[in-house]
Amino acid sequence: xxxxxxxxxxxxxxxxxxxxxxxxxxxxxxxxxxxxxxxxxxxxxxxxxxxxxxxxxxxxxxxxxxxxxxxxxxxxxxxxxxxxxxxxxxxxxxxxxxxxxxxxxxxxxxxxxxxxxxxxxxxxxxxxxxxxxxxxxxxxxxxxxxxxxxxxxxxxxxxxxxxxxxxxxxxx
Amino acid sequence: xxxxxxxxxxxxxxxxxxxxxxxxxxxxxxxxxxxxxxxxxxxxxxxxxxxxxxxxxxxxxxxxxxxxxxxxxxxxxxxxxxxxxxxxxxxxxxxxxxxxxxxxxxxxxxxxxxxxxxxxxxxxxxxxxxxxxxxxxxxxxxxxxxxxxxxxxxxxxxxxxxxxxxxxxxxxxxxxxxxxxxxxxxxxxxxxxxxxxxxxxxxxxxxxxxxxxxxxxxxxxxxxxxxxxxxxxxxxxxxxxxxxxxxxxxxxxxxxxxxxxxxxxxxxxxxxxxxxxxxxxxxxxxxxxxxxxxxxxxxxxxxxxxxxxxxxxxxxxxxxxxxxxxxxxxxxxxxxxxxxxxxxxxxxxxxxxxxxxx
Numbered sequence: 001x002x003x004x005x006x007x008x009x010x011x012x013x014x015x016x017x018x019x020x021x022x023x024x025x026x027x028x029x030x031x032x033x034x035x036x037x038x039x040x041x042x043x044x045x046x047x048x049x050x051x052x053x054x055x056x057x058x059x060x061x062x063x064x065x066x067x068x069x070x071x072x073x074x075x076x077x078x079x080x081x082x083x084x085x086x087x088x089x090x091x092x093x094x095x096x097x098x099x100x101x102x103x104x105x106x107x108x109x110x111x112x113x114x115x116x117x118x119x120x121x122x123x124x125x126x127x128x129x130x131x132x133x134x135x136x137x138x139x140x141x142x143x144x145x146x147x148x149x150x151x152x153x154x155x156x157x158x159x160x161x162x163x164x165x166x167x168x169x170x171x172x
Numbered sequence: 173x174x175x176x177x178x179x180x181x182x183x184x185x186x187x188x189x190x191x192x193x194x195x196x197x198x199x200x201x202x203x204x205x206x207x208x209x210x211x212x213x214x215x216x217x218x219x220x221x222x223x224x225x226x227x228x229x230x231x232x233x234x235x236x237x238x239x240x241x242x243x244x245x246x247x248x249x250x251x252x253x254x255x256x257x258x259x260x261x262x263x264x265x266x267x268x269x270x271x272x273x274x275x276x277x278x279x280x281x282x283x284x285x286x287x288x289x290x291x292x293x294x295x296x297x298x299x300x301x302x303x304x305x306x307x308x309x310x311x312x313x314x315x316x317x318x319x320x321x322x323x324x325x326x327x328x329x330x331x332x333x334x335x336x337x338x339x340x341x342x343x344x345x346x347x348x349x350x351x352x353x354x355x356x357x358x359x360x361x362x363x364x365x366x367x368x369x370x371x372x373x374x375x376x377x378x379x380x381x382x383x384x385x386x387x388x389x390x391x392x393x394x395x396x397x398x399x400x401x402x403x404x405x406x407x408x409x410x411x412x413x414x415x416x417x418x419x420x421x422x423x424x425x426x427x428x429x430x431x432x433x434x435x436x437x438x439x440x441x442x443x444x445x446x447x448x449x450x451x452x453x454x455x456x457x458x459x460x461x462x463x464x465x466x467x468x469x470x471x472x473x474x475x476x477x478x479x480x481x482x483x484x485x486x487x488x489x490x491x492x493x494x495x496x497x498x499x500x501x502x503x504x505x506x507x508x509x510x511x512x513x514x515x516x517x518x519x520x521x522x523x524x525x526x527x528x529x530x
Contacts, residue, residue: 077211092211093326093334096341103331106338112373113400116332118343168329 003029074098135164183260183282183299186487188479190302194470195418197350197390197483200261200299201308201407203316204292204335204344208324212336213291221273221289228288229277231322237315238279238286246274252501255492261299266291284311291336292344294319303414305347305407313403332399342399347410351417354389354467355424358432365420366391373397374413388459393417429471440468448519452508458489458515477519485518 003011009029026033073080079091081099090096096103107114142157185198206212207227210220232241246254246267257263257276262285267274277286287295296319298311326334332342340346356362366376375396378387393414395406428436443464446453466482468474487493494510495501502510 077215079215087214088338089214089336090212090334090338091215093206093208093328096328096331096334103338107331107341107399110339111342111397111399113342113397115330116328116342116399117405118332118345118399118402120327120332 001027003027003032005029005032005035072098135161135168138164181282182484183487184280185283185299185301186480186483187301188483190300190304192418193302194466194479195352195421196303196414197352198261198299198301199303199305199308200297200348200350201305201312202346202348203294203296203312204333204340204346205294205296205316205320206326206334206336207293208326210293213289213293214336216289218273224293225273225275225288227323228286228294228319231319232277235318235322237318238277238284240281241277241279244276244278246276247272250501252492252495256496259487259490259492261285262297263287264290264295280311284315286315292340303349303411303418305349305411309347309403309407339396340398343401343403343406345398345403345406346394347407348392348394349410349414351391351393351414351421352389352463352466353391353417353421354463355421355428356417357389358428358436359424361420361424365417369393369413369417372409372413374410387456388463390459390463425467425471436467436471437473439464440471440473444468444474444519447515449516450512452505453512453515454508455489455491455511458511459486462486481518485515489514 001011003009004027006029009031011027011029013028013030013033014025074091074095075098076094077091079095079098081102084090084095084099090103104114138157138161142154142161145151145153145157188194190196190199207224210216210224229243232238244257249257254263254268258265258268260282262278262282263274263276264287267276267287267290274287274289277288278284283299285297285299287297296312296315298308298315300307328334333344335341335344353362353365356365369376373396374393376394377392378390393410395410397406401409443461447458447461447465462482462485465474465477466479469477469479469482488497489511491507494507494514497514498506498510
């Protein structure tokens with residue numbers, strides 16, 4: 001069925017609301033629904049694979065929209081965050097490093113984790129795993145100390161994290 | 173392209189030799205990798221794609237890890253030849269529609285196929301008959317490691333193996349099973365089962381992968397998550413859930429046999445009759461009738477027709493297979509006639525056992 005608002009796109013979002021004691025239902029397309037302030041929480045998992053570009057796009061734009069100061073261009077492929085948002089794809093390996101923070105959030109959103117625990121041919125898993133775990137623990141402690149306003153401890157932890165991360169970079 | 177001349181060659185993974193092969197048609201493991209130093213598929217230039225192809229082929233020629241290896245370049249194929257590869261599960265729709273510079277390396281009696289320059293630079297795929305994901309994983313892993321020793325993969329210390337699409341990052345592993353669930357469909361429990369699996373990190377699709385409808389009660393179940401768990405954990409999870417689904421399906425079939433025995437028998441034998449005698453038949457009808465036949469064989473209602481033969485009919489009655497057999501792109505009417513001929517040929521050399529069934 002067509003969207004009730006724009007009458008152009010397919011209505012994919014069907015909402016039923018109880019308003020002032022009356023039951024009101026809407027049949028809207030994604031764009032009009034968003035304009036009305038409805039965010040599609042569930043999608044029909046029977047119609048498409050869970051992470052279709054449409055859904056990723058939605059998640060990506062949510063995340064990216066909030067950080068408007070992020071410019072940054074990938075040094076290798078010259079991709080901008082906007083390009084990634086539109087295509088739902090990364091331009092090259094370097095993009096993962098350039099936009100590491102956003103990727104981290106994205107992966108945790110769409111996959112539940114951003115932390116590879118599988119194999120890496122060439123280096124034993126435990127070695128890689130061990131460092132990452134350590135960094136995670138240190139970051140937790142850092143947040144705690146900031147909350148407790150123990151800034152000296154926080155600074156020490158931050159330095160420890162930095163040196164561990166550098167060590168990991170070199171190990172690669 | 174000599175591969176296409178051997179169209180009668182039956183992929184080893186259709187031989188129904190694996191466990192539970194009356195319910196699970198095949199198992200598949202796919203690994204996605206990108207080669208360091210090149211852009212990903214959305215931005216890659218043709219010269220880069222050519223270079224990647226040359227480098228990968230050089231490694232394969234040198235190390236020879238795949239038996240009976242053939243190479244096919246997409247640019248040299250006609251559209252119906254491309255679809256032929258798709259029907260044999262050797263390539264994806266992505267490789268066909270977007271990658272003029274794509275290639276596929278096939279070997280080990282069609283059990284190994286490696287796509288070059290698809291959504292990722294390298295997509296290693298291993299298929300096995302029946303329910304045997306671990307066998308596929310062993311083969312795929314071995315191939316991935318061998319190439320990885322010669323070419324460096326894109327890797328991030330936290331995110332793991334880097335892929336064009338973030339939905340594959342980490343292990344780059346997609347495991348899937350092709351499963352036949354007529355019991356659950358007929359007992360109307362299929363919706364519940366499918367909803368259940370989408371809530372635990374698995375996804376399902378129709379018989380031919382992404383973007384296809386469900387035909388003939390065949391489903392493809394695969395993992396959704398590729399990061400945060402080890403490869404073995406992902407595979408074990410899929411194995412465990414598939415095992416449960418198989419049990420549900422067997423239970424459903426037992427119930428059907430007990431409570432609706434004649435209805436099922438009727439469905440099965442009508443299908444048998446049509447397939448054996450029809451003069452023109454559509455691909456969709458064949459799929460649906462084969463579903464009933466498969467059920468009939470599994471429930472021991474039909475003798476003399478093996479699951480392996482049914483698998484073959486399934487593949488060889490497809491559109492592009494008929495085109496390749498005829499050497500040209502057929503029009504739908506011709507195809508339906510040829511399809512009926514092929515199907516009848518499979519039935520004519522099976523012993524008829526209906527008389528003895530009473």
